[in-house]
Amino acid sequence: MTAETEAKDAQERPPRRPMRADARRNYEKLVAVATESFLANGPDASLDEIAKRAGVGPGTLYRHFPTRDDLLDAVCTRWADAVAADAAPLLTAEDPTRALADWLVRLVDHVGAFKGLASALLLNADRKHDTAWILHHASEELVARAKAAGGIRQDVTTSELMTLTSGVTYACGYSKQAGKTVSSPERLIGLIMDGVTTR
Amino acid sequence: MTAETEAKDAQERPPRRPMRADARRNYEKLVAVATESFLANGPDASLDEIAKRAGVGPGTLYRHFPTRDDLLDAVCTRWADAVAADAAPLLTAEDPTRALADWLVRLVDHVGAFKGLASALLLNADRKHDTAWILHHASEELVARAKAAGGIRQDVTTSELMTLTSGVTYACGYSKQAGKTVSSPERLIGLIMDGVTTR
DNA sequence: AACAATACGGAGACTGTCTCCGCTTAGCAA
DNA sequence: TTGCTAAGCGGAGACAGTCTCCGTATTGTT
Numbered sequence: 375m376t377a378e379t380e381a382k383d384a385q386e387r388p389p390r391r392p393m394r395a396d397a398r399r400n401y402e403k404l405v406a407v408a409t410e411s412f413l414a415n416g417p418d419a420s421l422d423e424i425a426k427r428a429g430v431g432p433g434t435l436y437r438h439f440p441t442r443d444d445l446l447d448a449v450c451t452r453w454a455d456a457v458a459a460d461a462a463p464l465l466t467a468e469d470p471t472r473a474l475a476d477w478l479v480r481l482v483d484h485v486g487a488f489k490g491l492a493s494a495l496l497l498n499a500d501r502k503h504d505t506a507w508i509l510h511h512a513s514e515e516l517v518a519r520a521k522a523a524g525g526i527r528q529d530v531t532t533s534e535l536m537t538l539t540s541g542v543t544y545a546c547g548y549s550k551q552a553g554k555t556v557s558s559p560e561r562l563i564g565l566i567m568d569g570v571t572t573r
Numbered sequence: 574m575t576a577e578t579e580a581k582d583a584q585e586r587p588p589r590r591p592m593r594a595d596a597r598r599n600y601e602k603l604v605a606v607a608t609e610s611f612l613a614n615g616p617d618a619s620l621d622e623i624a625k626r627a628g629v630g631p632g633t634l635y636r637h638f639p640t641r642d643d644l645l646d647a648v649c650t651r652w653a654d655a656v657a658a659d660a661a662p663l664l665t666a667e668d669p670t671r672a673l674a675d676w677l678v679r680l681v682d683h684v685g686a687f688k689g690l691a692s693a694l695l696l697n698a699d700r701k702h703d704t705a706w707i708l709h710h711a712s713e714e715l716v717a718r719a720k721a722a723g724g725i726r727q728d729v730t731t732s733e734l735m736t737l738t739s740g741v742t743y744a745c746g747y748s749k750q751a752g753k754t755v756s757s758p759e760r761l762i763g764l765i766m767d768g769v770t771t772r
Numbered sequence: 773a774a775c776a777a778t779a780c781g782g783a784g785a786c787t788g789t790c791t792c793c794g795c796t797t798a799g800c801a802a
Numbered sequence: 803t804t805g806c807t808a809a810g811c812g813g814a815g816a817c818a819g820t821c822t823c824c825g826t827a828t829t830g831t832t
Contacts, residue, residue: 394809420788431812436790488802534756534764541740557733565733567767593778593829630781635821739816773832787820796811798822801803 471525490547657711670724689746
């Protein structure tokens with residue numbers, strides 16, 4: 375769904391030349407290598423090393439991604455697009471409230487599988503196109519459907535749900551890499567759902 | 574309550590010489606300076622700079638605190654002792670469930686005031702003496718009292734409550750420094766409490 | 773006062789960040 | 803094609819932070 379993201383990008387900042395072929399090539403390569411590298415070495419992986427492995431100079435990396443966060447954002451955005459796609463089937467589920475709960479559990483699992491790289495970006499839903507916004511957006515429809523079906527409280531917002539879920543993603547992602555034991559995502563999301571369910 | 578912590582330290586690893594006077598002096602100075610510095614510059618503050626400002630060489634800093642986390646831990650532990658003291662009055666409150674909710678809100682506020690330095694350490698409650706353990710321990714009695722009074726569900730653990738709260742601390746701490754708006758701690762803790770309250 | 777044991781501190785090797793600027797290349801126009 | 807120009811490249815190198823090693827200084831004990 376990167377194409378969609380790009381389309382929006384274009385429509386918001388119209389007078390923007392397309393990237394030159396070599397520039398785009400390097401950009402893609404950098405994101406690909408960075409994904410591997412962040413996954414393997416954590417979010418502090420050496421940027422010069424990533425540049426080298428992508429076959430470009432550090433200057434090129436820093437031109438495309440002035441800060442580490444810009445690169446991390448690009449990586450996470452792609453990942454988030456894929457994760458968001460996972461929500462689509464749930465939109466037509468018969469029990470919207472259960473679908474929402476399922477989705478939140480999946481979200482936690484995905485963040486865990488992504489080594490917690492994205493957990494820092496899960497909040498902060500107001501910049502467009504970034505990780506938080508994509509996931510927020512994907513959740514929003516599920517929340518709306520659950521509300522419409524009367525399954526969850528009208529006064530609870532998507533943001534609030536995301537905030538509460540972020541603690542779970544963080545805890546579960548952390549526990550995985552530290553070998554700790556924490557209650558399961560299902561259990562914790564269940565507790566959250568218990569609080570927001572109508573009764 | 575640092576004294577208590579030290580006492581436990583001593584009883585667990587008995588054959589441990591007391592620190593030499595100059596060593597203790599430097600240790601104290603380092604923690605004090607580090608607290609300031611982390612608060613002012615975030616958790617990535619330069620360690621050599623901290624050493625310099627404490628009037629010691631880098632070698633001395635690294636001997637006392639082999640890794641950055643060790644120093645951060647020492648700083649956060651002191652802070653956590655102070656925060657935990659804030660729970661004491663609530664232990665005798667007439668409504669234990671309300672007291673627990675109050676405490677969790679205070680916890681979020683404290684973490685926010687500490688610039689989120691401790692939020693990374695809030696989980697991970699199994700090493701002794703560290704931030705997470707101190708706060709976990711402080712919460713435990715309040716949870717027990719609320720359960721005993723029948724205010725909250727018997728099946729909910731302190732860890733689970735801390736995990737859920739950590740999302741809130743993280744979100745609120747973050748929003749403060751980024752100028753974002755998030756639902757208030759009261760509101761979010763309220764949602765959590767709604768989930769764990771008996772009915 | 774003398775002597776271990778303990779602790780200090782800073783020079784310096786090392787690693788990672790980020791910039792500057794001369795060189796290369798893509799894409800366009802004639 | 804050819805030539806031109808803007809866009810893009812890349813790597814040398816300045817800088818900042820980490821962390822160690824080891825000769826020197828201090829402490830506390832006999």
